[in-house]
Amino acid sequence: MPRTTRPRKGAARSARRTSAERAPSQSLQPPSETPHLPPEGPRYLYGIVRDAGDLDFGHLGVGAPATAVYAVKAAGLAALVSLAPGWVVDPTRAHLLGHQRVTEAILREHTLLPVAFGTVLASESRVHELLSTAHQELTQVLDALEGKVELGLKVLFHREHLVQRLVLEDARLARDPNEPEAEHERRLDAAVEDRARRDMRALMDGLSPRATATHEHPPVGERMLLNAAFLVERAGLDSFEEKVRSLAARSDTYAFRFTGPWAPYSFVDVRLGLGDAAGT
Structure with a gap:
C-alpha cells in the first residue's frame, strides 16, 4: 500500500490509495565534480x-x-x-x-x-x-x-453517509413527524459534528504515540475533517503505515489520504534573516 507523493510548495490516502504522482524520470547520477559556476548571481x-x-x-x-x-x-x-x-x-x-x-x-x-x-x-x-x-x-x-521524515494524513467524508450511519445507530436522530425540518437539520448537524470530532480525536490518539511530533493544519474544503502531519523516525515508517491501514480498515465512513515521506516542512520554523532572500 504505497504512500502517495504530490507536488508541494512546502514552508508539510485512502484505504484504496490513489496512484503516485511523481516527477518525470530524471537521472540521479551525480556529476564527476561540483559544477563550475560563477560565484555571483542568484x-x-x-x-x-x-x-x-x-x-x-x-x-x-x-x-x-x-x-x-x-x-x-x-x-x-x-x-x-x-x-x-x-x-x-x-x-x-x-x-x-x-x-x-x-x-x-x-x-x-x-x-x-x-x-x-x-x-x-x-x-x-x-x-x-x-x-x-x-x-x-x-x-x-x-x-x-535527525533520522526523521514527515508523513501526511487527510481524512474526508460525505456528510450524508455519516448521517445515515448515525441514524441507523440512534433512532432518536430520525425526524419526528411533528418536528420542523430546520430543527431536525440542526440536530443532525450537531450529531455529525460531535461524532466527527470524537472519531478524529480517537484517530490522532491512535497515531500520535508512533510519531515524535504532530501538527494539525486547517482542513481544506467542506469534506475534509483532518489535515495532519506526523514527524516519524525512518525506522518506524512501516509500523506507522500499518497502524494507518488498521485504523482505515475499521471505517467505511471516512476516506483516508496518506502521503509521504516528505521533508519535514510542518516541523520547521526558521527565519533565515537575510534581507535580500525571497521566500524566507
Whole structure:
C-alpha cells in the first residue's frame, strides 16, 4: 500500500490509495565534480544538511533545462542550491515538481532541513553568510530532525453517509413527524459534528504515540475533517503505515489520504534573516 507523493510548495490516502504522482524520470547520477559556476548571481535554495556523504545531485534543479544541484559548505553544514532562474520563481507545476524532485533525492540519504519553495539568495557568498550567521540555530534544528521524515494524513467524508450511519445507530436522530425540518437539520448537524470530532480525536490518539511530533493544519474544503502531519523516525515508517491501514480498515465512513515521506516542512520554523532572500 504505497504512500502517495504530490507536488508541494512546502514552508508539510485512502484505504484504496490513489496512484503516485511523481516527477518525470530524471537521472540521479551525480556529476564527476561540483559544477563550475560563477560565484555571483542568484542561487535557489532547497534546504540545509550536514556536510557529510555525497552532496552532488546532478541536473535535477528548478529551471528549464533542469539545473545542477550542488552544495555550498561552511562549518560542517551544507546548503543545497542551484542557479536560480530569476529573483522570483513562480509556483508553476514545473517549478514545484523541480523543487520536489530535489528534496526527494536529498531526503533519500540525508536528514534535511527544508526551506520554503521560492527561496532565492543573491549569491554564493550570501549562502555562506546564511550558514555562518545562523549556524547554531540550523544545527539545533538538524539535531531535532535527525533520522526523521514527515508523513501526511487527510481524512474526508460525505456528510450524508455519516448521517445515515448515525441514524441507523440512534433512532432518536430520525425526524419526528411533528418536528420542523430546520430543527431536525440542526440536530443532525450537531450529531455529525460531535461524532466527527470524537472519531478524529480517537484517530490522532491512535497515531500520535508512533510519531515524535504532530501538527494539525486547517482542513481544506467542506469534506475534509483532518489535515495532519506526523514527524516519524525512518525506522518506524512501516509500523506507522500499518497502524494507518488498521485504523482505515475499521471505517467505511471516512476516506483516508496518506502521503509521504516528505521533508519535514510542518516541523520547521526558521527565519533565515537575510534581507535580500525571497521566500524566507
